[in-house]
Amino acid sequence: xxxxxxxxxxxxxxxxxxxxxxxxxxxxxxxxxxxxxxxxxxxxxxxxxxxxxxxxxxxxxxxxxxxxxxxxxxxxxxxxxxxxxxxxxxxxxxxxxxxxxxxxxxxxxxxxxxxxxxxx
Amino acid sequence: xxxxxxxxxxxxxxxxxxxxxxxxxxxxxxxxxxxxxxxxxxxxxxxxxxxxxxxxxxxxxxxxxxxxxxxxxxxxxxxxxxxxxxxxxxxxxxxxxxxxxxxxxxxxxxx
Numbered sequence: 229x230x231x232x233x234x235x236x237x238x239x240x241x242x243x244x245x246x247x248x249x250x251x252x253x254x255x256x257x258x259x260x261x262x263x264x265x266x267x268x269x270x271x272x273x274x275x276x277x278x279x280x281x282x283x284x285x286x287x288x289x290x291x292x293x294x295x296x297x298x299x300x301x302x303x304x305x306x307x308x309x310x311x312x313x314x315x316x317x318x319x320x321x322x323x324x325x326x327x328x329x330x331x332x333x334x335x336x337x338x339x340x341x342x343x344x345x346x347x348x
Numbered sequence: 349x350x351x352x353x354x355x356x357x358x359x360x361x362x363x364x365x366x367x368x369x370x371x372x373x374x375x376x377x378x379x380x381x382x383x384x385x386x387x388x389x390x391x392x393x394x395x396x397x398x399x400x401x402x403x404x405x406x407x408x409x410x411x412x413x414x415x416x417x418x419x420x421x422x423x424x425x426x427x428x429x430x431x432x433x434x435x436x437x438x439x440x441x442x443x444x445x446x447x448x449x450x451x452x453x454x455x456x457x458x459x
């Protein structure tokens with residue numbers, strides 16, 4: 229059974245850092261592109277970042293560029309999101325999502341999400 | 349302000365048909381990029397409903413269908429059921445932003 233499970237969320241002060249992780253199982257992790265998508269409380273979905281199969285290709289939303297870094301460890305079937313210089317507007321549930329192997333951008337499996345709260 | 353525009357809400361009675369529109373521009377849907385649709389039930393993660401404009405993943409009922417024309421796409425739901433009450437999001441790629449973009453979401457209420 230395909231599963232992606234996020235962890236690492238919590239309360240952090242503005243300007244602080246947090247590292248999110250996503251543990252993948254039930255599929256050949258290295259054969260799939262991965263994404264992070266976030267959802268602020270009561271708001272819609274916002275794409276955050278993408279990483280290719282090997283990790284050499286990475287893309288970010290303008291709102292997080294220069295502050296967030298996506299990475300993956302294919303040997304450990306894990307995805308990460310290093311978040312620095314956090315702002316109040318980064319408060320959201322962060323979802324790890326697998327990209328369909330044949331359809332670019334179609335996110336076919338999502339985790340349950342991990343909540344990040346940026347507040348003093 | 350989302351790059352893809354959806355109506356904030358739609359509603360319909362059980363058994364009826366509803367459609368949800370997703371309007372983009374020449375840098376996303378109009379440029380030929382595929383549109384995907386997601387269903388988010390209250391308190392849960394989004395679920396892929398339609399991919400590649402009109403294709404249903406395994407397990408999605410054929411009451412759900414998608415289409416695309418020009419700079420817009422639509423999700424149609426026929427034979428509305430109470431369990432269809434959820435938020436629905438469209439998604440595509442935007443070449444100006446060099447990334448995936450979502451619509452603002454549409455809340456479907458089954459009357």
